[in-house]
Amino acid sequence: DAKTTQPPSMDCAEGRAANLPCNHSTISGNEYVYWYRQIHSQGPQYIIHGLKNNETNEMASLIITEDRKSSTLILPHATLRDTAVYYCIVRGFQGAQKLVFGQGTRLTINP
């Protein structure tokens, strides 16, 4: 699976959009980009995933660059409950049973 790079920490004001970047420059054509978050050692919570196109669901939007080497997770109106560690994961056919969690980005939403 391709390696991902995320900033270790970010801050965002409550009510503003939180934009979390992820670099995955070695991604291959059949690998998906997944985003999970973990709130203080609770179970990882699935947020969104995509292959090539931008995706949106009730939680977030995922913007993948045309060359697929990077992506951005957007939480449109961040709340205090969005404070968590966010993980960007690239997942391919080989070893698809395994999610490789890196260090993630610790997002803090400030009042």
Next chain:
Amino acid sequence: NAGVTQTPKFQVLKTGQSMTLQCAQDMNHNSMYWYRQDPGMGLRLIYYSASEGTTDKGEVPNGYNVSRLNKREFSLRLESAAPSQTSVYFCASSERASSGNTIYFGEGSWLTVV
């Protein structure tokens, strides 16, 4: 909709004792997984079951055994617990063990071995 349910939530064991962590999912998923997470670290795959009747080792299988009891249930057994197995254990499931199928996690089981 409960999703993935794990029991027990907390457990303290003495070195050498055995125990089984239970996991059940109600999403009719074919694939199930056991991960562990140590403090400040990412999750590591212990074992997984791609479908009922099959199990395979993950990254860190030593000291553990698993049983896929039926499509819903996947248990993890520690035969002789060691302090190095102190960790948070997460069970997970997905429709299939393929890259386009989302993996959903339970809330975790906190295990301390003294």
